[in-house]
Amino acid sequence: MGTDTLVSVRDLKKHFPVTKGALRRKVGAVRAVDGVSFDIERGQTLGLVGESGSGKSTIGRTLLRLEEPTEGTVHFDGVDLGGLSPGDLRKTRPRMQMVFQDPHACLNPRMTVSSIIGEPLVEHESMSSKERNARVEELLGLVGLKAEHANRYPHEFSGGQRQRIGIARAIALNPDLIVCDEPIAALDVSIQAQVVNLMEELQDLLGLTYLFISHDLGMVRHIADRVAVMYLGRIMELADVDALYEDPRHPYTRALQSSAPVPDPVVEATREKIVLEGDIPSPSNPPSGCVFSTRCPEAVDRCRSEVPVWREVSPGHGVACHLVDAPAS
């Protein structure tokens, strides 16, 4: 763990029980997150990419203790969140916030913008209503909205503007960490750029640390410092952004990058594509050995029987694959 590590996750597991019958007998478990470890340095952005069902969102929610982890620990600024009493946990909550995917669903349609943004202030700060209104106005300014928007309702705003309201609410309590769960997936291309610029600007201004969950590899490359690639509840590869995009070592990372279309007809006409066959297997019944072995174009017998261990191929660049050899040292 580095000296300036804000979040440190070790062997995190989150299994959701599958029950059956009137007695809700447990018959299995959906292994949404199955043994994940990573650190996030203060002021940096960790990108978390993967297909739907790979456990990205569950990691985000478990990190904030919106879900209780089945196993494993989450240290936030040196404190083990799992060991906190409910009261202490509540005192830590203002320091970790979340921005949600769907800007239409995450704002209460019956509340005005000022009460949406002001609600965390009411909960966690003792402010007079005058101070609170001043703070709301300041927050609106920070996210590029106007003070007169404060008394309007969410339906009066476009998707991009609503996402700005969600961001204002998340930064209201001066958090250290913001978990961004697909914050731009529901927005139009030209609006995505606006929101990403805003998030980067706020990061510089307020020293925020982001966990940026996305399936858009291009945007993750733009915003993240380090990137973790997930598949079926496990991290396949974790590296600095340049290393991951220029020298991907895991076959899944290569396939994922190759599947993402490049907005350039010249490149598209010539580049080699790796098209994976089949679908992501069910997390309630993951394949034995390496979870990617059923779709991996390079899989050998060993992959189907033995779970690959995490190995560092270079400092800060880790891969879980049998076919990647650690550097001879």
Added chain:
Amino acid sequence: MTPPTMTEAPPSDAPTAGATPALSVRNLTTRFHTQDGTVHAVNGVSFDLSDGEVLGVVGESGSGKSVTMMSLLRLIPSPPGDIAAGEAVFGGEDLLAMDLDDLRAVRGGKVGFIFQDPMTSLNPVVTVGRQIVESLEVHDPGSKKAMWARALELLQLVGIPAAEDRLRCYPHELSGGMRQRVMIAIALACNPQVLVADEPTTALDVTIQAQILELVKELRSKLGMAVIWITHDLGVVAGLVDRVLVMYGGQIVEDAPVAELYAQPRHPYAHGLLASLPSANSRGTRLVNILGQPPDLRSEPDSCSFAPRCPHAFDRCHSENPVLTDVGGRSVACWLDDGRGLGAEGADWGEPVGGASAEGEDA
């Protein structure tokens, strides 16, 4: 995958643009009469689709992409929808004027349609085999045995493993990618001349999207049909289509071959759209963005609908709506430089502003 050979498939593997267009749309205008006033969703759209051509239609939500294509087959619910003007000539007949019985033979027959969401466009209580056969019964009836054999052939064609078992499956038993393949199989059932695909891969993961894109490329060269591919993903367009229509505010603002559009977009909106994408070396820089919000379509366009967001707009843009003008190999609707759009130097988006100052004001 070894798909069975298709009947009536032209042998050509790189279809060339024919002289007579397969589909010719002129001045299509669609409105929705709502309680809040009339929404001018499509305003005078004209384009041609050649035989065997893959045409991409890009634009933001609300730009009229889907409404344009649904209007062609009169799939717009009326009221509130109203196709106010225009013609769409397909096989010598105007789809917008023909009587409904004839149109029914075109829908799902000569023109196949793939909808965006494979979860909601399949009937959940009917097996997928039955749903394919249903389309055949309407357009190409034969013996029951022959139709089921054809359904099996189609599922194999779209690359569904163990197709024989899948015929008896209900949609919920299939994954999203498989369901979209079933949708494609239904659309292909009657050997359409034109396939309209409305954001068919938007709801899918990238690795599944790559599978579907490969499949469509393969089918297109095998079956030689023309494809209209509606999307907002500029990456998908780059790899798949021959020609692109860029739509904004219910109008086509640029109509250009794909390589030329990406090399040098002439309309400021097309330019901004391409420039706003993050690239490998955009880290640490601000992304270019188009300021402001998409237009309000509740009034008849009497000026360029992009003018309020355009860094190059001048007086004429605010007073007169530019028409799509041929500028040699492509068409652009822009008054800049006398209606020919941006020059080689591209648009000047100035200091990109995103956060703390931008975003238009019409909440």
